[in-house]
Amino acid sequence: MTPAPTPAAAGKPSFMPRLGLAAVILGTLFFAIAPLLVPTYQISILTEVLIYAVLAMSVDILAGYTGRTPLCLGAVFGVSTYVTVYWTSTMGGSPYTGMMLGILAATLVAAIFAILAIRTTGVYFLLLTLALGMIIWGICLRWTSVTGGENGLRGAVRPAELAAHMPFYYVVFVAVAIITFIMWRFVRSPFGLTLRGIRDSDSRMRSLGYNVSLHMFIAFTVAGVFAGVAGALYAMFNDFVSPSTVALTQSVEGLLMAITGGVGTLFGSFIGALAIIGLENAVSIYTERWQTVLGLVFIFIMIFAPDGILGGIKTLLARKRG
């Protein structure tokens, strides 16, 4: 009934973290060196990859760690972008204050969404968050006097000293590295473990004394904070915002990046963002039907690596280790 652990099983805990650490170092080196080796336009793409990786990681907190797939974090991201751009362009305020206000607004919106969504699960959670995201999109589209409607808003977010692609990239790189470390600490914390418990069995969590609704609320709001950070960085990157920034496609894209990289892996979001944004840009050079190609690639990944690229690699390695 209680056999002794096999040598392979005993070896797993020390082997996998070491490999994980090596992969993180390699990934960091890649993003540190890559801009030095590519043309200016591709530095811009790499910057976008880093920003969207943060959005995908915030999706992963809910989809991968808590077992609730959100379709509204793109809208939360966009709220932050709108507020940041509005503050700098219409109000003429400082970009850094604008970014702080953007993150604050995103947090507030996420907290309100959380109150409405935390008691639902599965497809109901998915549809409710989709509807909440659509409300934001509708407001941004119709509240023309503030949001500029379909024309959007052009901002003055990026300071002159960061106008060039290279210095801006490295500022984003450092910011994303810090954010990623914070998110990693978050998912590895005692609270992060409670989220994985909720993902596996919320009824058991309740019987152990956990207030599942409260934990869900905190997780949703924290995911909103990080989506807001990504949105504020995006405001500085793009200096422009329109309803497409808060549209459903934004949320779906964040989710696809998380899934492609591997939900529940956190760092997989970088692989997912790199794969999807890289493909978008590479394929669109050759064909206008790049979305069809992207769709086919996504189907391919779902069939052959349902756990995503990083998830697939982890499974493969675990199998090889016996």
Add this chain to the structure above:
Amino acid sequence: MTDFLQLDTVTVQFGALKAVDSVSIRVREGERRAIIGPNGAGKTTLFNAITGVVSATSGRILFKGEDVTRAPVHERAKRGMSRTFQITNLFPNLTVSENMRLALRGLSPRKFSLFGSSDLSAEEAARADGALEISRLHSRRETVVKEMSYGEQRQLEMAMALVAQPKLLLLDEPAAGLSPAERVIVSDIIRALPRDLTLVLIEHDMDLVLSLVDYVTVLNNGKLLVEAPPSEIRVNKDVQDVYLGKARHDA
């Protein structure tokens, strides 16, 4: 000894069906009580009502003298109730150690630590080790639960219920689906539980259950049939009728 758990005419109704019908039970502190009855007698529903998984339609549930009838599940757990489930309800994608951490921290403010270390403190580790030792799972700490046998998962259910240091432990068919050898292990684990722990147990294995408890409550069709010590239950005609069927018993 005082009444530790008190059920006053508790009814649980699903539509027209009364799964539990005006059941009153008093369990004293430190007592070991079995709730038995044929399938569909309402045993698990009664457990669910005691722990708050389902709401009592009417009646009152008092725990340590306080009315908990409308308290949510996590509130009852905070007051010292812990339970296992008839169908194993663990965290299958987590390791034994992580399952134990979740069980340990259910009542600790550390569960809200957003950026702290997830490692166990010395006191927590000692408690986890103790519960795993009693449940004979100390060599399986790093095993992912879904890779364990059913018997081991039942043992882990017990370990998780124990590590929370409950005042009242409710075990829902702890030996269900186990081999004879595994049943012996489970009964040994239950016997080794601290004597001051109040225990309520649902179990179909009569030999096992009657050897473990001080007092037995028999339910039939949601109603309380009889309450008596194990020695009387063994020879009670009504209980034999319920378990064996009246006609067969008469024959």
